[in-house]
Amino acid sequence: MSDVFNIQTLKNYSDGDLAVHLENMADLLDAHLAFQDANRSPCVPGGNELRVHSAEIKVTSIAAKQDPTKGPARDAAREKALQSVTFCCQHAVMFATHVNDPSHLDTIGMERAKKPTRNTKPVLPKQFEKFLVTHFPEESGAVKIHVNNWDGKGSVDVQICYGDPSREDSWSTVKIGHSCVFSIHQLESARRAFFRARLLNDAGVAPWSKVVELIIL
Numbered sequence: 001m002s003d004v005f006n007i008q009t010l011k012n013y014s015d016g017d018l019a020v021h022l023e024n025m026a027d028l029l030d031a032h033l034a035f036q037d038a039n040r041s042p043c044v045p046g047g048n049e050l051r052v053h054s055a056e057i058k059v060t061s062i063a064a065k066q067d068p069t070k071g072p073a074r075d076a077a078r079e080k081a082l083q084s085v086t087f088c089c090q091h092a093v094m095f096a097t098h099v100n101d102p103s104h105l106d107t108i109g110m111e112r113a114k115k116p117t118r119n120t121k122p123v124l125p126k127q128f129e130k131f132l133v134t135h136f137p138e139e140s141g142a143v144k145i146h147v148n149n150w151d152g153k154g155s156v157d158v159q160i161c162y163g164d165p166s167r168e169d170s171w172s173t174v175k176i177g178h179s180c181v182f183s184i185h186q187l188e189s190a191r192r193a194f195f196r197a198r199l200l201n202d203a204g205v206a207p208w209s210k211v212v213e214l215i216i217l
Contacts, residue, residue, distance in 0.1 A: 005089045005110040009179065010082055015061035015074065017182045019054040020136070020144045022081060024181055025109035026050040029088065032108055034095035044091045045084040053081035085110070111149055111180065122152055125199035125206035133195045133212045140217055141189040146181050147197055147209075154201040158184065161194040165211050171196070187216050 010018060026047035029035045035046045060074035089110055096104040105112065128147045136142035147156055156177040163170040175184050187193065192215050199206040 004093050004105060004113060006113045007082065007086055007089065007110070009111065010085065011078075013179065013182075015057055015078070016136075016185065017179065018078065018081065019057045019061075020183050021109070021179075021181050022050045022054040022057070022085075023137070024146070025085070025088075026054070028107060028109040032092070032104070033099075034092050034104060034108075035088075043087065045088055049084055050081070050088070053077070053084055057081060122201050122203035124203045125150065125154060125201050127207040128197055128199065128209040131195075131197050131209035131212060133214050135214075135217055136183055136185070139185070141187045142183060142185045143187065143195075143214065143216065144181065144183045145175075145177060145195075145197065147199075149180055150199055152201060154199050156182075156197055157200055157205075158195060158197045160187070161196075162188065162191060165194040176200075189216050191216050 010021065013021060029047040029050065035044075040046070056077045057074070060070065060077045063070040064074040088108065092105060092108050096102050130146065130148040132146040133143050134146075136144050145156070145158055156179075157173055158175045158177060159171045160174040161170045161172075165171075174187070175182070192213065195212045195214065197209045
């Protein structure tokens, strides 16, 4: 049942991006109908459990960077988190099937698996309808990026501007992301910055998103 969702892509996330994804997913599960039953089976994780996984990944990731022998503990924390995500997805599928409402599969924070198609020709990408930039929790000079899903393969070009956003020469690419949620670190803190994003694929380049302004903490 979990193959309804593209869980395998989470294995390619960095530790920081995976922790952010778990936190975002936890917020969605808190409001999701499938996870509101107080008597829910203990084998079905909810938002609180995903937050615990996120915190554990952060701690073990820092430890592994300081001491490579701590790497296995970090890997184990990631594996436990992915297992919980799998259980969440399976529960959501059963709930959506039970109430005969597949829309519940679109609100748990996981990308739906794409069905194979015979037409592999890439389509010109569209402008992002959703582009959010928020502060990364408990880290100075870091932000998290959230864009809407897209069909097929593609990359997210994120640019930053510390000056006049109306001047093209004020913009520079700060990261190329490959998922709907990722983080950017080591930015200049205590400064006002402008962000924009666009989707890139083999067919071309999408128009820029709306510009988002944020004071980097």
